[in-house]
Amino acid sequence: MGRYLTYAGRLELLRSVLFGKVQFWLNIFPVPASVLKQIISICRNFLWTGDACRGSSAIVAWKNVCFPTNEGGLGLFDLQARNRSFLSKQLWNIHLKSDSVWIRWIHHFYLSSDSVWSVQAHHSSSPLWKAIITVREVISQHCGGSEVESVSMMRNWSNSTGPFLAHAYDFFRPSGPTVPWGRVVWERWSLPKYSFILWLATLGKLKTRDRLWFIPSDPSCAFCRCEAESHAHLFFACNWTGRLWDRIKDWLHIGRRMSSISSAIRGLYPKRSNLVSRMRRVSLGITVYLIWEERNKRIFNAKSREVEAMFRRFQILFYTVFYFHDKDRLQLFPIQ
Structure with missing residues (x-):
């Protein structure tokens, strides 16, 4: 399936x-x-x-x-970080001596003479208890071995806005640098299939012919047949895809040049959240999706469409999204 x-x-x-x-x-x-x-x-x-x-x-x-x-x-x-965040919640409940049979049993069996912050797991301890102690050690090491700092950090997770588990997960998960294009690629009004292809294109991860060098094939662009296919060429250095993108920009009254995905993202970055700005961001995802779809049809199905037919297809998809969100203002983008 x-x-x-x-x-x-x-x-x-x-x-x-x-x-x-x-x-x-x-x-x-x-x-x-x-x-x-x-x-x-x-x-x-x-x-x-x-x-x-x-x-x-x-x-x-x-x-x-x-x-x-x-x-x-x-x-x-991240499954490991998620598992550890759940275990940290158990650790916090043990620290608070929450009123549950299991917590009372833990204090009776493992913590009769020690604090949860000082007790050590033994080889005969249960896997769950060993895992909780391991999570405690990770938190303690982050806080310089200080019990006071560890408790303070977890208390902040508990008292801050948002669930405890969300703060714990952010602590345990690997983190990366913030990217400037996330709010354009994942525009909430865009359909997920458009956003996903735009995400791959932004990362340079679509399977363009320059990335398939190990497969004997014609490296030329499926649209213009003049230059080697690459992300930069497809979006939008190619004469054919460039004409389609210019046609769409003219219809949406976008004056900036935007000759690549990165420049389009900079130009469409959400400085405001009004309807026109949102739909312009949606249009980038639709355009990249249509170009990739047309490229695959030309290579694998030997079928092709002209720029004007593609533009009409774009308008249909554009109006489908627009109608779902605000059907009463379709006149903002009249059909030409």
Whole structure:
């Protein structure tokens, strides 16, 4: 079934179904690293191939996929960090001596003469208790070994705006630099399949012919047949795709040149959130998606369309998104 879904469809299935089931167990047990590795392998295979059992080289490293969207990722959970965040919540409940049978049992069995911040796990301790102590050590090391600082940090997680688990997850997860293009690529009004292809194009990860050098094939652009195909050429240095993008910009009354994806993102960066600005950001995702779709049809199906036909196709997709969000103001973008 997965191979019939778009990348965005597979991502949504991972986020809502598969990760939901996994998180149930992450919430209860310390999951061994070998098990997490196998789960990640299944999820990675499904995302990039549509088949959980078929291995393939990932287009984007899984670590980067798990970054938040404002750090250049897809916002999937890092499973180890998620597991540790749940365990840290257990640690905090033990510190607070929360009123539950399990917490009372922990204090009776493990903490009869020690604090949770000083007790050590023994070889005979349960895997869950060992994992909680390991999480405690990670937090303690970050705070310079100070129990006071460790408690203060976790109290801030508990009292700050947002759930405790969210703050704990941000502490344990790998982090990357904030990217300037996240709010354009992941514009909330855009359809996920447009945003996903735009994300890959922004990262330079679409399978253009210059990246498939190891496969004997014609390296020339499927549109102009004059230059080698690359991300920079397709978006929008190519004469054919450049004419399509210029046609769309004229219709949307965009005066800036925007001759590449990076310059388009700079020009469309959300300085305001009015309707016209939002739809202009949506238009970039639709355009990149249509160009990539047309490129694949020309290569694999030997079918092609002219610039004007592509522009009409763009308008249909544009109005579909626009109608869903604000059908009463369609006159802002009249059909030419």
